[in-house]
Amino acid sequence: MPATVLIVEDEEPIQELLAYNFKAEGFNVRTLDGSEDVVREVSVDTPDIILLDWMLPNMSGIEICRSLRARPDTREVPIIMLTARGEETERVRGLATGADDYVVKPFSVPELMARVKSLLRRSSPDAVADVLKAGELMLDRRTRRVQRSGRDIELSPTEFRLLEHMMQTPGRVFTRAQLLDAVWGRDVYVDERTVDVHVGRLRKSINRAREANPIRTVRGVGYSFDERFGAVNA
Numbered sequence: 428m429p430a431t432v433l434i435v436e437d438e439e440p441i442q443e444l445l446a447y448n449f450k451a452e453g454f455n456v457r458t459l460d461g462s463e464d465v466v467r468e469v470s471v472d473t474p475d476i477i478l479l480d481w482m483l484p485n486m487s488g489i490e491i492c493r494s495l496r497a498r499p500d501t502r503e504v505p506i507i508m509l510t511a512r513g514e515e516t517e518r519v520r521g522l523a524t525g526a527d528d529y530v531v532k533p534f535s536v537p538e539l540m541a542r543v544k545s546l547l548r549r550s551s552p553d554a555v556a557d558v559l560k561a562g563e564l565m566l567d568r569r570t571r572r573v574q575r576s577g578r579d580i581e582l583s584p585t586e587f588r589l590l591e592h593m594m595q596t597p598g599r600v601f602t603r604a605q606l607l608d609a610v611w612g613r614d615v616y617v618d619e620r621t622v623d624v625h626v627g628r629l630r631k632s633i634n635r636a637r638e639a640n641p642i643r644t645v646r647g648v649g650y651s652f653d654e655r656f657g658a659v660n661a
């Protein structure tokens with residue numbers, strides 16, 4: 428699944444500019460204007476990277492950054508601060524709070540994009556990698572091909588996205604609601620039982636008799652790509 432960037436920006440023209448350009452580059456994009464409880468939103472559905480405006484209506488970007496860094500579940504999420512404050516003391520303050528990078532408005536979108544990709548290559552290499560591998564299972568994002576032990580596996584577009592999303596973070600347990608949002612999108616109403624149906628089809632496609640099943644069911648929660656699968660079968 429493409430990397431998810433969360434844009435927290437209350438200036439609508441800037442938010443729209445960033446959303447348009449990141450979508451054009453193939454990112455999943457979520458936006459907040461800062462009037463929400465940003466820390467709670469990030470904790471519930473953690474993005475791969477956050478673009479965080481310094482000046483927000485309810486809570487400053489500095490305070491949000493500090494709160495995210497204090498939580499174990501969001502401590503490692505890369506954060507780039509966006510601000511009109513260009514003084515050295517302000518840059519130091521932003522970085523000291525825990526931001527990974529600092530971009531002064533007005534900024535170059537290509538430069539910002541390069542900084543985002545650079546951070547993701549270090550923090551979440553699978554989020555920007557062209558090929559995902561686990562043991563004998565290989566998924567190629569460029570060609571949209573999936574192979575296991577050298578044989579091609581035919582998947583529907585939905586099954587491909589489902590496998591891609593889970594392979595990107597082995598071991599992480601996704602609820603059905605989270606998989607619906609990530610694979611089908613938030614603007615489409617689909618019953619949660621649809622996830623079970625597609626997971627069942629995906630398993631039939633990638634598993635032959637006696638082959639280890641990499642997709643784990645977590646009873647009462649959802650599904651996970653077994654992080655032990657690659658280690659056992661490598």
